[in-house]
Amino acid sequence: MPGLIRGVARTAAVAGTATAVSNRVSRRQRGRWAAQQASEAPSPQPASSAQPPPASPAPDMTSKLEQLKQLGELKDQGVLSEAEFEEQKRRILGS
Template structure:
């Protein structure tokens, strides 16, 4: 039973950390985009052709790097095993 409780606690810590980091990155990106929009003047539109859709923004690598650092710290503290660390790292880098 203690092993199960430890596993549940570890999962909760990893999920909570990932959620907090993800939320912080999202808020930071929204702030940056809002600041960029304030300084950009709208471009004149031409009625002769349809406007192409804008591609989605590139992922913010600094957020992923920060998450990887936090995962490494959890592994060093013994909260994550090597296998759990590798799985979380793989998920982070894929998504």
């Protein structure tokens, strides 16, 4: 019986550590993405300049594909759960 309790305690400690690390990585990644999105946000233009900037879909799509690739790697490593992966994927594709 003591061996069983020790095994359960060890499993709980490992699972708790993995959860804490996963949460920390997720928060750090969200912070990086928020900073990246904030730096990519267009600055307000004066009212006299009514022309929008020229569209460049290729770099934007490349950026999205790179983010999706990174998400997939994090999911494969077990850092992101399926729900977290789907939420982040929806945010990337929705923007």
